[in-house]
Amino acid sequence: xxxxxxxxxxxxxxxxxxxxxxxxxxxxxxxxxxxxxxxxxxxxxxxxxxxxxxxxxxxxxxxxxxxxxxxxxxxxxxxxxxxxxxxxxxxxxxxxxxxxxxxxxxxxxxxxxxxxxxxxxxxxxxxxxxxxxxxxxxxxxxxxxxxxxxxxxxxxxxxxxxxxxxxxxxxxxxxxxxxxxxxxxxxxxxxxxxxxxxxxxxxx
Numbered sequence: 001x002x003x004x005x006x007x008x009x010x011x012x013x014x015x016x017x018x019x020x021x022x023x024x025x026x027x028x029x030x031x032x033x034x035x036x037x038x039x040x041x042x043x044x045x046x047x048x049x050x051x052x053x054x055x056x057x058x059x060x061x062x063x064x065x066x067x068x069x070x071x072x073x074x075x076x077x078x079x080x081x082x083x084x085x086x087x088x089x090x091x092x093x094x095x096x097x098x099x100x101x102x103x104x105x106x107x108x109x110x111x112x113x114x115x116x117x118x119x120x121x122x123x124x125x126x127x128x129x130x131x132x133x134x135x136x137x138x139x140x141x142x143x144x145x146x147x148x149x150x151x152x153x154x155x156x157x158x159x160x161x162x163x164x165x166x167x168x169x170x171x172x173x174x175x176x177x178x179x180x181x182x183x184x185x186x187x188x189x190x191x192x193x194x195x196x197x198x199x200x201x202x203x204x
Contacts, residue, residue: 004063004064006063006065010063010065010066011059011061012053012056013052013063013065015049015051016066016073017069019045020076020077022041022044023045023077026038026042026080031084035142035145036146038142039142039145042139046135046139049135053070071131074131077135078099078134078135079096081138082095082096082100083096085141088145090141090144090145095162095166102169102173105177106173109121109180113183113184116183117187118183121179124176126168126171126175127176129168130167130168130169130171130172131165131169133161133162133164133168136161137158137159137160137162137165138158138162140154140157140158140161141154141155141158
């Protein structure tokens with residue numbers, strides 16, 4: 001297992017900040033129907049997401065800040081893109097709601113875990129696959145808008161990836177919920193054992 005540093009200034013974190021800064025740029029390009037440039041921005045953002053993960057692992061730059069910042073930016077990037085595409089009529093709002101509601105549920109687990117002394121759950125590999133599917137689906141859908149001649153091919157591919165990503169997103173969410181329940185039960189069981197031990201000591 002790689003060591004997790006407390007460093008803030010790292011290459012992966014810098015790339016995450018770049019992705020964060022590109023979100024309003026992408027939304028502006030999308031809103032002004034500059035789909036070609038919007039496609040460039042979303043592709044660059046998606047590539048930097050994969051590059052920062054590779055750099056973090058390959059050059060031992062995994063940091064506590066990065067573990068929080070990277071998935072947070074991913075979610076914000078996905079939400080913003082979904083909302084932008086739905087606003088322009090490329091996606092139905094129900095798909096946006098499905099993905100957003102899943103993350104609302106995950107966020108709700110945070111206080112529950114914290115109340116039992118646990119931090120955020122580590123990202124499950126299934127969640128990473130779901131994020132990959134969505135990050136690949138969104139530029140594919142923008143590709144059809146930028147180049148209508150290939151939309152007949154790119155749109156079904158983008159839709160398939162988006163629906164698969166949404167399904168995996170929820171599946172990962174169920175696994176997070178199950179792990180949260182397990183940890184809470186484990187914590188309560190430990191408390192009962194500790195209370196029983198204290199009672200025996202007092203009885204002696």
